[in-house]
Every structure is written in C-alpha cells, then in structure tokens.
Amino acid sequence: MFDAFWDHGIIRRAIDQNKISGSSLNIRDFAEDKHRVTDDRPYGGGSGMVMKPEPLAGAIRAAKRKCPSAKTILLSPQGRVFDQAVANELAAFEGLVLVCGRYEGVDERISHDLIDDEISIGDYVLTGGELAAMVVIDAVTRQIPGTLGGEDAAEKDSFSNGLLEHAHYTRPQVFEGEAVPEILLSGHHKAIENWRLESAMLRTLLKRPDLLKNKSLRKPELDILKKWSRRIEEIIKFYHREHRDRRE
Numbered sequence: 001m002f003d004a005f006w007d008h009g010i011i012r013r014a015i016d017q018n019k020i021s022g023s024s025l026n027i028r029d030f031a032e033d034k035h036r037v038t039d040d041r042p043y044g045g046g047s048g049m050v051m052k053p054e055p056l057a058g059a060i061r062a063a064k065r066k067c068p069s070a071k072t073i074l075l076s077p078q079g080r081v082f083d084q085a086v087a088n089e090l091a092a093f094e095g096l097v098l099v100c101g102r103y104e105g106v107d108e109r110i111s112h113d114l115i116d117d118e119i120s121i122g123d124y125v126l127t128g129g130e131l132a133a134m135v136v137i138d139a140v141t142r143q144i145p146g147t148l149g150g151e152d153a154a155e156k157d158s159f160s161n162g163l164l165e166h167a168h169y170t171r172p173q174v175f176e177g178e179a180v181p182e183i184l185l186s187g188h189h190k191a192i193e194n195w196r197l198e199s200a201m202l203r204t205l206l207k208r209p210d211l212l213k214n215k216s217l218r219k220p221e222l223d224i225l226k227k228w229s230r231r232i233e234e235i236i237k238f239y240h241r242e243h244r245d246r247r248e
C-alpha cells in the first residue's frame with residue numbers, strides 16, 4: 001500500500017528534495033515463527049483478532065532506531081480527531097512513527113509502553129490504520145516549508161485563516177454559458193482581494209457555518225456578514241409586506 005504512496009506527487013518530490021524522508025516496515029518481518037503470525041485470539045474470548053505484542057514491539061523499536069527522537073503515534077478510532085491544527089503540531093516534530101493496526105486493534109500493553117499519542121482521522125471505521133497514516137503524512141508534509149512548490153501555498157489555503165477557500169476560475173472565460181465573475185478580469189488587485197474574502201466568507205457560512213462560530217472575525221469579515229444580513233432582512237421584509245397587502 002505504501003509503495004504507491006511514497007512514489008507519487010508531492011510526497012515523492014518532498015523526498016527527492018530531502019524535505020522529508022519516509023519508509024514503511026512490515027510487521028510480518030518481525031514475527032519470529034515459521035508462519036510469521038502477527039495476530040492472535042483475544043483473552044476473555046469473543047470474535048475478532050488482536051495484534052500480537054512481540055512483532056509489533058519489534059517493528060516499533062526498529063522504526064525508533066531509524067529516528068530516535070520520533071513521536072510514536074497509534075492510528076485508531078479512539079484517538080483525538082485529526083484536523084489542520086494537529087497537522088501543524090505534528091509538522092514540528094523531527095520524526096513520526098505511525099503505527100498501523102489491523103483487526104480489533106493492538107494488545108493494550110503496546111499502547112501503554114510504546115505509544116506517545118493516539119490519533120483518529122475521523123469517526124468512521126477503516127479496515128486498517130494504513131490509509132489513516134497516509135492521510136496524516138500527506139497533511140503534515142504539505143505544512144513543511146518548500147514542499148508545495150508554489151510560493152507560500154500552505155498559508156493561503158483552507159483553514160489557515162479559519163475559512164474555506166474562495167471560488168476559483170480558469171479559462172475559458174465562458175464555459176457552457178456561464179461567465180467568470182467580471183471583477184476577476186479587471187486587474188484591480190484590491191477589488192479582487194475583497195471579492196475573494198467575500199467568496200470565502202459566503203462559502204464558509206453556507207457550507208460550514210460551524211467554522212464561522214469558532215472564528216474570531218475582523219472588521220472586513222464582519223462587514224461582509226452585515227451586508228448579507230441586511231440583504232436577507234430586506235427580502236424577508238418585502239415578503240411580509242407582500243402578504244399583508246394581499247390579505248387586505
């Protein structure tokens with residue numbers, strides 16, 4: 001699963017440019033028995049399997065030897081939920097060892113002794129921690145300066161300012177009868193900047209109002225909300241007036 005991940009796109013470029021390094025260990029290589037077994041039945045009975053502690057401990061210690069200062073993170077639905085703030089926090093570490101569990105999870109003694117942190121990429125159940133680890137690596141990598149190519153791209157995108165991104169347009173100027181907003185063709189940088197803030201504010205309000213509630217708003221942002229609030233009030237007032245007139 002990881003070969004394709006390390007081999008493509010921005011992750012591949014970041015490795016080639018020595019901005020990050022990454023590698024995967026297969027826990028089966030740390031099983032001592034002939035059949036390289038990594039799971040076993042749970043004490044206490046029941047269905048499902050648990051990851052055996054010895055191969056897991058061997059794999060985690062081998063990973064830590066590669067990067068002794070690394071923080072060791074278990075991917076699991078029980079972890080704190082991953083978001084942009086966590087991605088930024090993790091980008092500050094010199095290394096991460098991401099432990100990917102399968103089955104019902106890992107022997108509890110592994111969590112106690114060898115895990116520093118536990119992260120979930122969201123409240124849903126995956127078949128393994130590998131995709132979760134790739135999500136974390138991807139989001140953390142693009143926070144590392146120089147990995148995105150385009151100037152300061154990470155500072156500009158969604159969440160860095162607590163808002164969703166503004167709408168984007170590229171050529172052609174008219175696509176299936178729909179034109180690009182005039183202002184974007186005007187060359188007025190200040191007006192374009194204002195339009196983009198308004199676009200970002202409205203998209204956030206309509207698609208993710210929860211993000212606005214937790215955000216401290218500055219004057220320009222507040223003014224946009226007030227402007228639209230007034231417009232909506234006008235429409236409601238007009239509606240009431242119409243209905244009053246009809247009843248008479």
Ligand code: 4GX
Pocket residue numbers: 074075076077078100101102103104105106119120121122123124125126127128129130132
């Ligand atoms: N965000 N899963 C891990 C096995 C498991 C269970 C408990 C350790 C402890 C998931 C998620 C996720 C399914 C990956 C269960 N490993 N991981 N796996 N959501 O659902 O990170």
